[in-house]
Amino acid sequence: MNRLKLPALDPATVADVRGCGYPEPFRSRMGDRSKKKLGDAAGLTRFGVNLVTLGPGGQSALRHWHTLEDEFVYVLEGELVLVSNAGEQRLTAGMCAGYRAGHRDAHHFVNRSAAPARYLEIGNRVDGDNALYPDDDLMWCEDEAGVFAARKDGRRYAATDSGAAD
Amino acid sequence: MNRLKLPALDPATVADVRGCGYPEPFRSRMGDRSKKKLGDAAGLTRFGVNLVTLGPGGQSALRHWHTLEDEFVYVLEGELVLVSNAGEQRLTAGMCAGYRAGHRDAHHFVNRSAAPARYLEIGNRVDGDNALYPDDDLMWCEDEAGVFAARKDGRRYAATDSGAAD
Numbered sequence: 001m002n003r004l005k006l007p008a009l010d011p012a013t014v015a016d017v018r019g020c021g022y023p024e025p026f027r028s029r030m031g032d033r034s035k036k037k038l039g040d041a042a043g044l045t046r047f048g049v050n051l052v053t054l055g056p057g058g059q060s061a062l063r064h065w066h067t068l069e070d071e072f073v074y075v076l077e078g079e080l081v082l083v084s085n086a087g088e089q090r091l092t093a094g095m096c097a098g099y100r101a102g103h104r105d106a107h108h109f110v111n112r113s114a115a116p117a118r119y120l121e122i123g124n125r126v127d128g129d130n131a132l133y134p135d136d137d138l139m140w141c142e143d144e145a146g147v148f149a150a151r152k153d154g155r156r157y158a159a160t161d162s163g164a165a166d
Numbered sequence: 167m168n169r170l171k172l173p174a175l176d177p178a179t180v181a182d183v184r185g186c187g188y189p190e191p192f193r194s195r196m197g198d199r200s201k202k203k204l205g206d207a208a209g210l211t212r213f214g215v216n217l218v219t220l221g222p223g224g225q226s227a228l229r230h231w232h233t234l235e236d237e238f239v240y241v242l243e244g245e246l247v248l249v250s251n252a253g254e255q256r257l258t259a260g261m262c263a264g265y266r267a268g269h270r271d272a273h274h275f276v277n278r279s280a281a282p283a284r285y286l287e288i289g290n291r292v293d294g295d296n297a298l299y300p301d302d303d304l305m306w307c308e309d310e311a312g313v314f315a316a317r318k319d320g321r322r323y324a325a326t327d328s329g330a331a332d
Contacts, residue, residue: 006264007265008250009261039236042264045267046290047290084173089174091170095175096175097173097174100209100210101212
């Protein structure tokens with residue numbers, strides 16, 4: 001096998017990342033979820049492109065919407081349930097979904113099948129973006145020390161291993 | 167078949183677009199190329215996501231780089247030759263490439279196989295972006311009436327059916 005050179009990239013050479021910025025009890029709900037940060041690996045900064053593998057029972061994220069970021073997902077393999085205000089819809093390989101910035105239709109993928117599913121997730125990067133979670137007692141707040149997770153009554157969750165909202 | 171509802175989208179329901187903003191003799195070189203504008207169909211504005219089908223002999227674009235836009239491509243089907251400063255590389259399903267804004271490494275895909283190839287192309291949208299073409303006598307200029315295509319000595323090409331640079 002000859003190795004690809006940038007700008008080309010073989011996802012097999014990109015690390016699988018399992019981190020998650022949510023505090024408990026939300027973090028565990030994501031289940032078996034790993035991401036290859038393809039856009040970062042190619043040196044992109046204006047948007048992110050992740051190749052996500054979601055095992056049976058896994059979730060893409062808490063159901064959420066973004067204030068300033070458009071998001072797009074394209075299913076490559078397996079079967080996923082998209083939950084949004086339109087209800088539940090089953091997506092298989094070759095189907096996609098798009099979520100525009102500021103549209104108050106919270107969404108996530110759940111893998112209710114018995115096999116892993118794979119998809120690409122794309123989101124532009126904007127300073128000041130926030131993610132909101134209508135189903136869960138979680139919000140992101142910011143003080144002089146940075147971003148932190150809090151309950152909706154303002155009480156902080158214990159510090160997490162990452163401040164990244166998703 | 168039950169129809170998907172937004173935010174979910176079945177690409178089969180999205181129109182194939184064959185337009186091209188290049189003047190001749192460049193336009194014809196693109197060959198058999200059609201695009202489904204999935205991001206637009208989902209209402210996204212911050213970046214575009216196109217599902218592109220490139221027939222044998224087709225090209226994704228003239229070899230180019232963007233001043234302000236990151237681009238990313240993910241191959242879904244078939245076989246493509248990526249031409250960039252790294253030379254020629256063969257990409258098959260599951261491989262990808264990323265081109266960061268302002269990086270002077272012009273790139274394009276050529277389908278030298280006997281079968282159609284399909285890929286996703288993603289690019290963020292920024293006012294003032296320009297595309298530059300080191301191999302071809304083409305540049306985009308702007309006057310009070312808008313953007314137009316010119317030779318590199320400044321002489322205009324005849325008006326095209328679209329001013330879109332790609």
